[in-house]
Structures are given as structure tokens and as C-alpha cells.
Amino acid sequence: MVSQLPYQRMLEECLKGELRVLNAHLPRQQKLLSDLLAEEHPHVDCNDGSTHFFKRKELEYLASITGADEQKALLLPILIELGPNQGEVSIICEPGITEKIVVKILNMPIICEQGRITLYRPQLGVLRKVLKTTTQYVFSSRTLK
């Protein structure tokens, strides 16, 4: 039974599109919290040409738990990398300020190893509930392996 799949081409186009949208939402450049606080409508431009707006309430919350110097070092949005293991995700960050924020939100100690904080899915839920617009998902190439 040799036949041409009728939806073959359509499916492949669909899949190509899927890969395109995967990381299209990532910001072209992360911005400092201090700069975002000074903007009237805090936002970043994304790779797909769209604009990602931050909630001022979230920025103000982050400002309330960080010092003035830390605000000048904190890059937003915070990137959450989806790893190959489905139960875990990691936050890409420099040890220090982001670590402090995550500790504060989760209210538990965490370890930052090689620029990554590893979290489990339930913890991710808690983090995302507080930082909805100031965090973004990254589908890393490690997922593909």
C-alpha cells in the first residue's frame, strides 16, 4: 500500500511554522529594571517585531524587593529555559540579584549553578503567578537533543 499522504505538505508547513514561533517571542534585548521604571509604557521589542509590555505593578514589586544598585543590574524579562527533562526548568541568570528575587518569591533557598537556577514545575507555577510579564519562556536547543 504505497500512497502519497494527502496532508503531508500541509503538516510539514505547519511544523515549520511551529519551529518559527517557538522562540520568536524572545526580546531582542533585555532592559534594566531602572530603565523600565522610567518609561511611561515599559516594554521590550521582540524578535518577531511585536512588543512585549510589562505590568507596572510587577515592576514596582521588583523595585520594592531590590535596592537602587540592584535595579541598575537586573535585566528583564527574566528568561526561563525549558530543559530536556520535562519536570524541570531553569532560569538563566547571573548569580546574585535574580537569585535573590527567586528566593524571595519562592520563600525557600535555591542554588544557582553555572548561571542557571533549576526549578521544578510547581515552583515555576508560583513564580509565574507573581512575575507574569517579567518572565519569558525560552525553548533552548538543549531541548532538541
Added chain:
Amino acid sequence: MPEQLIKVRPTKIELIKLRRRLSLSQRIQKIVKDRLSIITLEFLQRASEIVESKRNLLDYFSEAYKALSITAGYHGYIALEKELVATEKDVMVATGSANLAGVRTPSFELAEAEKTIRGYNLVDTSSFLDKSVQLSEVCLKAIIELAELQRTLDLLGMEINRTKRIVNALEYLLIPGLQATIKYLYMKFEERDREEKSRLKRVKVLLQRE
């Protein structure tokens, strides 16, 4: 559903191409499944937030109506309307979009959220009016928040459906089809090898006879 074979020439090159496509499809399936699980997580979170938000909204409205009734009772409807007609102002909502794992969701924020001067005469009005205006503003904020959540939930639901269709197509159609075709090609090559061997044997026998 029986796996449908893809129409290809039975050559090694085609087999290599098919194997590459299979590996790509499997990787994409993994990514799409990851994305689906993330979107589902966000969907469930938004759903629980909507329940909470709706409950809050009803509470705020009930309080606001109570306060308004008391204010109307104290001032009278005509006097109240006279005071409030001067304070009418368009609601300014800053709209934008946020991106959630590839889903563009709306973002609404009430501009001038913290107003201290409301426009009505403070001398002629009572603290009841202040209270009811304050509660109405809280209601407005809650409505905007709920609108954003509701639309986000709709969009996430649509995206979940779309992604599920892709996952199913990969899982039940594309990958089994590719696997079946690869298997078919292997069988074809083995058959060709067997034919070749028997042909060589036959030739050998014929040569030995001569």
C-alpha cells in the same frame, strides 16, 4: 488506523532522507509537547485566577452598590447626579500585548489609576460619596483585570487546541507513516539482497555446469 506509506523511490538516498525527516519530526514532537505542557500550565493558572477575580468582582460590586445606595439616601438622587455629572471623564486604558510561549495575549492597564482629586465639590458632599467613588474605582480595576484574564484564557484555549492537533498529527499520522515507510524500504532492500544472492547462486551453478 493503518499507517500510510509515503510514495518514495526505494533507494538508499530516499531512506537517508526519510530517516532525517523522522528524527526531525520526533524532535519537533518533543518540543511541541513541551510547549503544550507549558501552555496548559498557564491555562490552568489563569483559570484559577479568573475564578478568584470573578469572586472578588462580585464582592466589590456588592460593596459598591451598598455604598452608592447609602450615598443616594443621604444626598438624594438629584443632588448626587448633579455632583457626579461634572466629574464624568473617559476611562483611559493602556493596552498592549504580552507574549506567552508564542501566544500573544492582551495586556490592559488602567491609566491614572491613583487619582487623588476626583472633581466633585468636597464641601457639598459627604464621606459616603468618597467611599462609593473609591469602591467604584476598585470595581473598574477589577473589570479590566478580568477582561484581560478572560481574553488570555480564550487565546490559550485556542492555542491548546491547535497544539494538540499538531501533536496528534505527529503522533498518529506523520511519525507512524515515516516509520512504516522506513520499514518498508528496509524490507525492499533485504528482498533485493535475497534476489541478488539467489541470482548469483543460479549464475554460479550455470557456470559450473559449463
